[in-house]
Amino acid sequence: MPTPAHRSPFFGKPGRTRRDKLGSMEEIFIRDDMIRLGQFLKLANLVEDGAQAREVIQHGLVKVNGDIEEARGKQMHPGDTVTFNGVTVKVAREG
Numbered sequence: 001m002p003t004p005a006h007r008s009p010f011f012g013k014p015g016r017t018r019r020d021k022l023g024s025m026e027e028i029f030i031r032d033d034m035i036r037l038g039q040f041l042k043l044a045n046l047v048e049d050g051a052q053a054r055e056v057i058q059h060g061l062v063k064v065n066g067d068i069e070e071a072r073g074k075q076m077h078p079g080d081t082v083t084f085n086g087v088t089v090k091v092a093r094e095g
Helices: 037-043 050-058
Strands: 017-019 026-030 062-064 081-084 087-093
Touching: 026 037, 037 050, 037 062, 037 081
Parallel strands: 026 087
Antiparallel strands: 017 026, 062 081, 081 087
16 A cells, blocks of 8 residues: 555655644645645645546646646745635645
8 A cells, every 4th residue: 555645754744734823724834845736735635646636636626826726746835825625725844
């Protein structure tokens, strides 16, 4: 059985999240300065795997910073927000 993306050493510690001051947006921590959109969706547990990430992005169901994004390889940086299925999460730099 493959290791889930959120447990991969590439992404840091699983479950490293924090609610912002408003309590409505969850921050997902990344180790590096950027992460690709498809990887971020998996890390944030918004999708099960890369195939599902590709599908939801291609169908225009994902918004980045409020705009529909159709490129799975879009570079996400700390401060960017991703919305899918009514859930919005924010990219945050670990440490």
